[in-house]
Amino acid sequence: LEIQVKINTKVKKVTAEGETTVSARKMSELCRSLPDNEKLEFTLEEGKLTVSSKNFHADFATLSSDDFPTLEISDKGETIEINSSLLKKLLVKTNFCMASQDVRYYLNGLLLEIKDSTLTAVATDGHRLALSSSKLSNSTNNNVRLIIPRKAVLELSKSLNHSDEEVQVILAQSSIEVKNSSMQFTSKLVDGKFPDYEKVFPKGESNPLKISLAFGWWLVIILATVGTYAIAVRRSGIGWIFITYVFLIFAFLAMFSGNAGTLIRQRDMATPLLLILAAIGAVKCIRLFRIR
Secondary structure, three states: OOEEEEEOOOOOOOOOOOOOEOOHHHHHHHHHHOOOOOOOEEEEEOOEEEEEOOOOEEEEEOEOHHHOOOOOOOOOOEEEEEEHHHHHHHHHHHHHHOOOOOOOHHHOEEEEEEEOOEEEEEEEOOOOEEEEEEEOOOOOOOOEEEEEEHHHHHHHHHHOOOOOOEEEEEEOOOEEEEEOOOEEEEEEOOOOOOOOHHHOOOOOOOOOOOOOHHHHHHHHHHHHHHHHHHHHHHHOOHHHHHHHHHHHHHHHHHHHOOOHHHHHHOOOOHHHHHHHHHHHHHHHHHHHHHHO
8 A cells, every 4th residue: 555545524414323435436436416505315225225305216335344355554744734736836836857767766655855944845866856945844853754645645735735735744754644634645755865956057147137127128029010911011000000000110210219118008998919910020030031
């Protein structure tokens, strides 16, 4: 066993307590076919589970609950509390980089690391790497590194909700457990050493590239002028030719004063039209270069 999920919910009335085992596939198919807010009644008699409501009646064969396997976790580990939506975001932002059936088995999972009160999720397939981190509200002095299997990461990403509910994460030496008021998710870990991902990132002084916003507006205006001219030539309309001259004026203002971007941004209704005409101009320029 690698993964175990326990879900609990409240019921309105319990006539007699009991437990049994039914086919998960058949039960899930039944639940998908039911309308919302359908009231169900479960009856267990002579090894047969009956699920009924006003409009249907279904019988399920059962097995003894004593034979149902469970994932027993004995070791204790570091316990943290984190927002459910935040943990889900960490997993979703990185799980796409996990390897699948790689010979390097430690890449077929996701690294979860706690260091300096920061929770970091890292995944890589040897060609690309994704990293996402978040500060923990409850500080911890212990550093933890563990690898969660690929299947467990994908299932946990789907099980967590986009809510502000706090979930408890127990990071043990050979397992991880995530639980809240209605769910308990347990998984074994990948036994291996994850690569030192920090060596991938370049070190030293950064060389930032700064691009003036006015330059971007210059380019947009010039492309819009080309696009408007292309439409004017095709339609041979005086109105389009007049609009072309207006954009030419803006282009000259952009090149010589650098304030055309400000003038256009003050007229929010003209901005979408300007961007559309710039796209037409860009397509026209690409076609001209292809012809040449």
